[in-house]
Amino acid sequence: MLNIIDKAEKRVLVITGLLLALFVFSILYAKGKYKTDLPECLPYDKAYTEPKLVKLDEHTYQVFAVAQMWSFQPSEIYIPVGSEVDFFLTSKDVVHGFNITEKNINMMAIYGNINKTTVRFDKPGVYDIICHEYCGLGHQNMKAQVIVNFPRPK
Numbered sequence: 012m013l014n015i016i017d018k019a020e021k022r023v024l025v026i027t028g029l030l031l032a033l034f035v036f037s038i039l040y041a042k043g044k045y046k047t048d049l050p051e052c053l054p055y056d057k058a059y060t061e062p063k064l065v066k067l068d069e070h071t072y073q074v075f076a077v078a079q080m081w082s083f084q085p086s087e088i089y090i091p092v093g094s095e096v097d098f099f100l101t102s103k104d105v106v107h108g109f110n111i112t113e114k115n116i117n118m119m120a121i122y123g124n125i126n127k128t129t130v131r132f133d134k135p136g137v138y139d140i141i142c143h144e145y146c147g148l149g150h151q152n153m154k155a156q157v158i159v160n161f162p163r164p165k
């Protein structure tokens with residue numbers, strides 16, 4: 012039955028298969044080379060909808076980040092240099108973005124979902140978190156900051 016496939020069609024099938032393999036290889040290669048980690052998706056729990064910063068020890072923190080029109084809570088996260096931070100992210104309304112610009116972190120905040128990623132902050136500075144999914148009129152004002160090694164103002 013296979014011989015009814017035209018030679019040209021066979022060629023297209025083979026080329027398509029090779030291209031597909033090349034795409035998959037490229038994704039895996041980039042994942043290894045740039046050490047990109049896919050965010051985890053956790054089962055929904057109401058406990059994650061309460062914004063807070065939790066200190067587990069001197070250099071280990073958890074941030075329960077909540078996005079809503081049009082802000083992130085907590086909006087200022089003070090941590091010491093060398094900290095490892097687990098971000099648990101959810102939304103109270105529409106889909107928002109969660110982009111830590113200098114850390115190559117790109118997550119979505121989705122109502123009824125918890126996304127998690129872990130970030131290390133080895134250099135002092137102020138890291139902007141911005142919403143990079145259009146979410147309505149105040150979208151452009153939606154941001155927060157991770158402040159590494161600067162004291163909280165009194």
Ligand code: CUA
Nearest residue numbers: 107142146150
């Ligand atoms: Cu939230 Cu754009």
